[in-house]
Amino acid sequence: MIREGLRMMLEAHGVQVVGEAGDGAEAVAVAAASHPDVVLMDLRMPGIDGVEATRRIVSAGLADVVALTSFDEDELVAGALRAGAVGFLLKTVDAAGLVDAVHRVAAGEGVLDPRVTRRALSAMTSAEPAASAPPIGLSELTEREREVLAAMREGLSNAQIAARLFISLPTVKTHVSNVLSKLGAESRTHAVSLVTGVPLSR
Template sequence: MRSDVRRGGAGRREASTLSAVIRVLLVDDQELMRMGFRMVLDAQEDVEVVGEAGDGQAAVELADRLRPDIVLMDVRMPVLDGVAATQRITEAGTAKVLVMTTFDLDEYALAALRNGASGFLLKDTPPADLVSAIRAVASGDAVVSPSVTRRLLDRFLGAGGGELRDAAVLDVLTDREREVLTLVAKGLSNTEIAEKLFLSEATVKTHVGRILSKLDLRDRVQAVVLAYETGLVRPGDGG
């Protein structure tokens, strides 16, 4: 499959001197889909598309060479699918991966989350939401599409489609940290958690940081998946 490396023009380079530019690698086996994403992202001053790949193997190779901040990854592709490509990229620490899927309840998307993806979106996501998601993943700040992520986990783990992990991995957490992790897994934001637990938002952020560090997790999405897999949060639990 064809892969391509692109470089932004002088205007984009000038913008990078004013603020951090998010470097994105586009991965999809449909050239028209990549073209559509590129049109949206090229219109943003703080985003630069640095390359394109048409299959997972090319994505792994380009990610290693270009070191983008974000890989926008299709999951169903030839040669090497997006799940395997995501695992290789995230294990190497090359970039964060944002998975794009056509189906809102897609077992491939769940597998990608388990293998290191920082979130996923539907391919028909409005352009403004796509850009916001890329910025969120780049900052490490938020779970992307939390309602869809929870529906995905509810469906597959609730139907016995997931491998449960030993809850003992959570023993390193304090009672308060377990409480915060539970609320994170239920889709609450830091602000909502602070209100619910009568804490400051800064304190909640500190707890979340400690949870990620203690459990060796990359971001909030990984925390949500682990909370489900250990049974801390069960399918159908409300916020």
């Protein structure tokens, strides 16, 4: 029923749904067969859970993964972050938020719901004290790149960052690319995880 509801919301807004899966193993198989741009992954599934399915899909380069989670799944969200998910949404997300997230991830952005991500990153920091140490490359960021990184940590989209900092969207994309390169991060989510608990002001 949940999958059917998601399909209806997406298709009603022009997003093509190329496959569905009832468990993690099937999700990996469907992704391999259909080569989607984005996978919406429930983290709690029978058999192979969403975290392991995410790891397999990302490591094989099959698609970008957006994790769907509940408020009580911080540990699973942290696992999905380590597995390479590029976004996190609550299962209660409305149609507009869901469609916007799919389009943003398909365009190369990350989607970080602050209500989910801050708690998950905090849990990761508590479990891994070394994660709070400044990452190599942070000192190389310019003041503007630090501002962009701070906005990314808040879960802002490129458009929202552009509006906040009064700069153009292409300029934001350039700054984001520079931040990822200097931090050695594979994605926006990875970059945010590297600086959790680390002050960004000089």
